[in-house]
Amino acid sequence: MEKLIITVAPTGNVPTIDQAPHLPVSPAEIAEDIFSCWQAGASIAHIHARDEDGKPTADPERFSEIAKKVKAKCDIIIQFSTGARAGKSAAERGACIDHQPEMASLTTSSSNFADSVNYNPPELIKELALRMKKQGVKPEIEVFDLSALENAKYLTGKGILETPMHINLVLGVPGSLAGTPRNLFFLLENLPSASTWSVTSIGRSHSQLSALAIVLGGHVRTGLEDVMELEKGQPISNLQLVNRLVNIAGAYGREIATPAEARKILGLNNFK
Numbered sequence: 456m457e458k459l460i461i462t463v464a465p466t467g468n469v470p471t472i473d474q475a476p477h478l479p480v481s482p483a484e485i486a487e488d489i490f491s492c493w494q495a496g497a498s499i500a501h502i503h504a505r506d507e508d509g510k511p512t513a514d515p516e517r518f519s520e521i522a523k524k525v526k527a528k529c530d531i532i533i534q535f536s537t538g539a540r541a542g543k544s545a546a547e548r549g550a551c552i553d554h555q556p557e558m559a560s561l562t563t564s565s566s567n568f569a570d571s572v573n574y575n576p577p578e579l580i581k582e583l584a585l586r587m588k589k590q591g592v593k594p595e596i597e598v599f600d601l602s603a604l605e606n607a608k609y610l611t612g613k614g615i616l617e618t619p620m621h622i623n624l625v626l627g628v629p630g631s632l633a634g635t636p637r638n639l640f641f642l643l644e645n646l647p648s649a650s651t652w653s654v655t656s657i658g659r660s661h662s663q664l665s666a667l668a669i670v671l672g673g674h675v676r677t678g679l680e681d682v683m684e685l686e687k688g689q690p691i692s693n694l695q696l697v698n699r700l701v702n703i704a705g706a707y708g709r710e711i712a713t714p715a716e717a718r719k720i721l722g723l724n725n726f727k
């Protein structure tokens with residue numbers, strides 16, 4: 456089986472220090488946390504930025520500062536979020552793409568979060584995708600629903616996205632696709648051929664679906680963006696979450712990919 460790529464999503468847009476006491480928020484904290492997760496086996500860092508007050512921001516300078524601090528410490532693959540919570544327009548959400556990440560997230564359909572719209576209209580998706588293409592940034596296609604997979608296929612047909620794609624199946628978002636094995640298999644049945652895939656399972660289904668992805672030969676994402684506690688009332692850290700996945704992989708004989716190996720698996724070519 457292919458080696459396992461572990462992505463760490465250390466901060467996200469939603470968690471607060473009150474909910475997750477180990478949450479890294481400042482660029483220095485985020486970089487230090489990513490470094491310890493890299494040492495433990497993470498090969499991609501999925502990065503969101505916060506402003507001075509800890510609020511989500513799409514400020515490209517903030518993204519750039521985090522990336523510089525991370526690159527000074529390790530060779531982990533840097534993936535910026537262009538998600539709907541930190542900015543409104545494609546220009547705002549896509550500004551970070553010009554700051555040399557190797558990857559960036561690209562959600563290819565709209566859906567709902569628990570309290571807001573995961574707003575991704577066709578024009579915005581196209582604009583973000585073309586900006587990534589121009590900058591040589593590989594999109595990670597974020598799939599919250601089957602329609603996102605179908606739209607990704609449609610956009611490859613139009614030459615806007617390139618194959619092979621890397622697809623992240625996101626399950627367990629409240630108000631969206633539930634985190635069940637059945638839903639995961641349903642999405643997998645509809646994957647475009649030759650794509651690589653990972654699972655991000657939010658909240659309660661995190662352990663079960665992460666283990667399933669590891670056993671099935673997919674890749675996995677973990678971190679406080681996705682899960683803040685595994686047992687009620689027991690706050691967890693990003694490092695603990697990565698270590699758990701490394702241990703699960705070890706139990707099934709799945710080796711962990713280094714960032715260099717992950718770059719090969721994903722076909723990345725613009726590491727600087």
Ligand code: ZN
Pocket residue numbers: 464467501503536538680
């Ligand atoms: Zn994210």
